[in-house]
Amino acid sequence: MNVLLAVFNLIPAYPMDGGRILRSFLAFWLRRSTATKIASIIGQLFAVFFIVVALFPVPYFEGFRSPFFALLGVFVFITAYQEYTFARQESKLSNTKVKDVATGNFSLLAPSDTLREVYSILDLRKFHYFVIGEEIGQIFGVLTPNMIQLLSRNATLDTPVIEVISTDFEILSSEDSLLDAIKKYQSNPNTILFPVVLGERVEQVLDVSMIEQYLKGKK
Known part of the structure; x- marks a missing residue:
């Protein structure tokens, strides 16, 4: 289980570690707020996927049918939105004199x-x-x-x-x-x-x- 969670944490679903790595990569070319927005959207898409495979029978993903993954999906979705909201607010503050x-x-x-x-x-x-x-x-x-x-x-x-x-x-x-x-x-x-x-x-x-x-x- 610990190994599975460690690998799972590297999925590019912000704010998980994989998503933070993705945001850092995007920030080389984009503004930090834009990079956070993209990483957050990707994170929310993964979150929806987690919820779907946790609640419904999806071929090749039957092993993920668990309330745990549904809760994880909800957590990732909400946290990704909160992180983007914070980054957007921080961008407004830094760009306003x-x-x-x-x-x-x-x-x-x-x-x-x-x-x-x-x-x-x-x-x-x-x-x-x-x-x-x-x-x-x-x-x-x-x-x-x-x-x-x-x-x-x-x-x-x-x-x-x-x-x-x-x-x-x-x-x-x-x-x-x-x-x-x-x-x-x-x-x-x-x-x-x-x-x-x-x-x-x-x-x-x-x-x-x-x-x-x-x-x-x-x-």
Whole structure:
């Protein structure tokens, strides 16, 4: 049985090992997402074949009539689809620049500014982000709309913004890809906002919800 499974695993049915070898071979000439798509389709065709020979009498394949092979076929079919969906999403993320999804709906505040300035701006723009730092150079922290709603009642209008900011941010270049943003988020899942810089100047901001909305709109 172990030898049979080892040989079976080399069938070019992605995501089995044979299918991964096929994808690597195709990737020499095709984009990774295209190679994954082809390997996934081949994998799904093999999966359908597994299910058919497992459930129905097929000449020369009577030995494969088993619930095990039917379940294996279902597993390969579903996993091949999931792998292709992931590869397609990864391709979208790597081919889209941060600047194309980020928003300019933010204000740059100095550390000495107070919540009075924050609420004055919010009177004009209800949903707004804030980056606290120097116009060119260091960034000290960020404020998001959700953070502002949850500010302590002890914070008065004269409270300096530096006392209520979050330092859970990661800086991105406007030329970075969305995949770069996701990787930074995975390395620091507490990140609530990405200031997006062009040179040393903050030009935009990005959060995870913007990436999610972009991917939903691209389905």
